[in-house]
Amino acid sequence: MWVQALDIILEKMKASGFDFSQVLALSGAGQQHGSVYWKTGAGQVLTRLSPDLPLREQLQACFSISDCPVWMDSSTAAQCRQLEAAVGGARALSRLTGSRAYERFTGNQIAKIYQQNPEAYSHTERISLVSSFAASLFLGSYSPVDYSDGSGMNLLQIQDKVWSQACLGACAPRLEEKLGRPVPSCSVVGAISSYFVQRYGFPPGCKVVAFTGDNPASLAGMRLEEGDIAVSLGTSDTLFLWLQDPTPALEGHIFCNPVDPQHYMALLCFKNGSLLREKIRDESASGSWSEFSKALQSTEMGNGGNLGFYFDVMEITPEIIGRHRFSAENHEVSAFPRDVEIRAVIEGQFMAKKIHAEALGYRVMPKTKILATGGASHNRDMLQVLADVFGAPVYVIDTANSACVGSAYRAFHGLAAGTDVPFAEIVKLAPNPRLVATPTPGASQDYRSR
Numbered sequence: 001m002w003v004q005a006l007d008i009i010l011e012k013m014k015a016s017g018f019d020f021s022q023v024l025a026l027s028g029a030g031q032q033h034g035s036v037y038w039k040t041g042a043g044q045v046l047t048r049l050s051p052d053l054p055l056r057e058q059l060q061a062c063f064s065i066s067d068c069p070v071w072m073d074s075s076t077a078a079q080c081r082q083l084e085a086a087v088g089g090a091r092a093l094s095r096l097t098g099s100r101a102y103e104r105f106t107g108n109q110i111a112k113i114y115q116q117n118p119e120a121y122s123h124t125e126r127i128s129l130v131s132s133f134a135a136s137l138f139l140g141s142y143s144p145v146d147y148s149d150g151s152g153m154n155l156l157q158i159q160d161k162v163w164s165q166a167c168l169g170a171c172a173p174r175l176e177e178k179l180g181r182p183v184p185s186c187s188v189v190g191a192i193s194s195y196f197v198q199r200y201g202f203p204p205g206c207k208v209v210a211f212t213g214d215n216p217a218s219l220a221g222m223r224l225e226e227g228d229i230a231v232s233l234g235t236s237d238t239l240f241l242w243l244q245d246p247t248p249a250l251e252g253h254i255f256c257n258p259v260d261p262q263h264y265m266a267l268l269c270f271k272n273g274s275l276l277r278e279k280i281r282d283e284s285a286s287g288s289w290s291e292f293s294k295a296l297q298s299t300e301m302g303n304g305g306n307l308g309f310y311f312d313v314m315e316i317t318p319e320i321i322g323r324h325r326f327s328a329e330n331h332e333v334s335a336f337p338r339d340v341e342i343r344a345v346i347e348g349q350f351m352a353k354k355i356h357a358e359a360l361g362y363r364v365m366p367k368t369k370i371l372a373t374g375g376a377s378h379n380r381d382m383l384q385v386l387a388d389v390f391g392a393p394v395y396v397i398d399t400a401n402s403a404c405v406g407s408a409y410r411a412f413h414g415l416a417a418g419t420d421v422p423f424a425e426i427v428k429l430a431p432n433p434r435l436v437a438t439p440t441p442g443a444s445q446d447y448r449s450r
Contacts, residue, residue, distance in 0.1 A: 002036075002130075006137060007054040010200055020201040026138065026192070027209035027411040029217035029403040030130030032152045033104045034070040037113070038126040038142070039063055046140050051198035055137060064124045065113065074103040079111040079171075083154060086170035090250055097167065098151050098158040098246070098254035098264075106153035107171045114172035127178045129153075131211035138208050140193025146185040148265070149213035151255035156182060158248075158256055158264070185212050185258040186410065186417040209414030214403045215240070216258035219265050220413075221406030222373070222397060223427050226263065227365035229357065231386065233376035237273035239353055241266040247361040251317045254360065258406075259413065259423035266360045268353065271316050274376055279312065280345045284338040289379065295342035296381040301388055302446045304328055306336060308344030309352070317356055346382055350389040351447065364444075368392040371433055373402075380436060387437040391444030395433035 013020075042062035049058055080101035084090045090100035101108060106129065114121045126142050129150070135143035150156040155167045155175075161182065168175045183189065192206040212220075219240050222230050230240040243264040246254040257263040285291035305328025314321045325333050325344065336344055370392050372383055377396050387394045413426045 002134070003059050003137065004054075004056040006134070007056055010196075011054075014200055020196075021203055023202055023206050025188075025207040025209055025411040025415045027407045027414060028131065028134050028211040029214045029407050030132075030134055030149070030211060031071055032130075032149060032213035032215055033106050033109070034068055034130040035106050035109055036068050036128045036130065036133040037063055037065040037120065037124045038128065040123050040125045043125060043142055046136065046142070046193075049140060049193065049195040051195050055195075064120045065117070068130070069109040069113070070130075071104045073109060076103045076108040076112045079108040079115070082111065083108060083167065083170050087164075087166050093154065093167075094248040094250060096157055096164055097154050098156075098248050099154060099252075100250050101154055107155040107167060110175065111171040121172060124178060126180070127175075129213070131213055135189060135208055135211040138192055138196065139190050140195055141190070142180060143189050143208070144180050144183045144187075144210065146187070146210040146212045146258070147182055147256035147261065148185045148216040148258035149211075149255075150182045152213060152215075152253070155179075156256075158246075158254060161256065161261075183210055184261045185210055185216065185256070186261070186414050186423075188414050188417070207411075207415060209411045211407070212258050212410070213255075215267055216255060216265065217403040217406040217410065219257075219406065220259050220410050220423070221402030221404070222371050223409070223424070223430060224265075224371065225367075225369075225424055226260075227363075227368040228371065229362070229368065229390070229392075230371040230373065231353065231377075233273060233372060233374035233382075235274050237270040237349070237353070237374075239266070239268040239270075239357060241268075241357055241360065241362045243361050245361055247359070249359050252356060252360050258410065266357070266362065268356050268360070269316050270349070270353065271313055272311050272349075274374070276310055276312050277345065277349075277376060280310070280342060284341045292342055293379060293381040295339040296346065296385060299339050299343040301440060301443055303340060303343045303347055306340050306344055308336065308341070308348045310345050310348060317352075343385075346385045347389065347447075350386050354390055364390060364392050369433070370394045371397050372436075373397065383437040384440075387439045388443035389447050391439050391447075393435055393439070394437040396436050397433040398431070 083101045087093050094100045131149045132143045132145045157164045187210045188207045196202045224242045232238040246264045248254045252268040255265050257265045281292045307326045309324045311321050383394045
């Protein structure tokens, strides 16, 4: 399906008159954690593609597993426990690979395939991530996995940037040779395959820069810098952090940074996001965002000491459910007045995000910017609370297709990376984010005291 999708989009571009000869470099992003299994002999087929035929016709028989496991697969709990046990527990695995064992992470998916379908595994000569699979199509040979996407496998030692022998051994035999050696995310992995030169008119010198995961590519697309944080306020809420000295924990994920090999990025996911905020709006503001905003404006910062934690569905960070309200005297109460309830849910959500970010090693710096995206980023009063809780200015940025934009930036960076040009220098002419909220004087002290 993915191969055919690439055929279709390139044919559409060709039909529209797109001038492929102008493309100097390309990169891309794939959904994280998914994996592709190349059958023995597939590498030879890749190198001998005929420009007269679509890719799908030539690659149909090249895969040992026809249905690739992707990030939505959560059937590997047994393999997760086995992996953690092999390295001394969940915390030890997190320190080593940046995350405790997660069902969707690639190492555990590979272990399940080896255990349940050993014949298919033995007939596999190469295992790609979705990102390195797509890069392989453009290269006409197997592309290496990049450090950043490779961090989402429970297999890469994020400090040393090499595969963990203990983790490889716990998952499947001969796994290192099937994965290949990982590379820095800004690496030029080769020139484009002659197939694309002859069929579409790409220039022979077009460089392929290592593809990466969708989340790392989004960090590039949002142009985060050291100390910055991106908050995506959607159905679920996601935090992207730029870190120099990470402290991996049992919650959240640490990945190698996709645009600076010396630094790291962290990812925190919260399931109770916009749907919960909308529910509180319906219950306490008559379904009106305008009334919701008035409640935030009319209540004081710190909410008079009232504090609430709202988890209508089982939360990921941490695993908890239910609504929990505490009065200024620290007694649990069953309800708040409407205005207090509205501020409590927003303050509680943002304070939790800050606490979990700090647990991973994040610290607000004088130059810190918070970049807000997603549906709730249109609510200025909500963003004011965000600025106050974190003690940093909040900006909004147009991040439609941020993973795609980030991939284009990364391709540009890959072209210049040989001269050690910082990523920030490459993207300095891109549109600047727009300032929407600055912290109220004294806000950080007010929230710290809580």
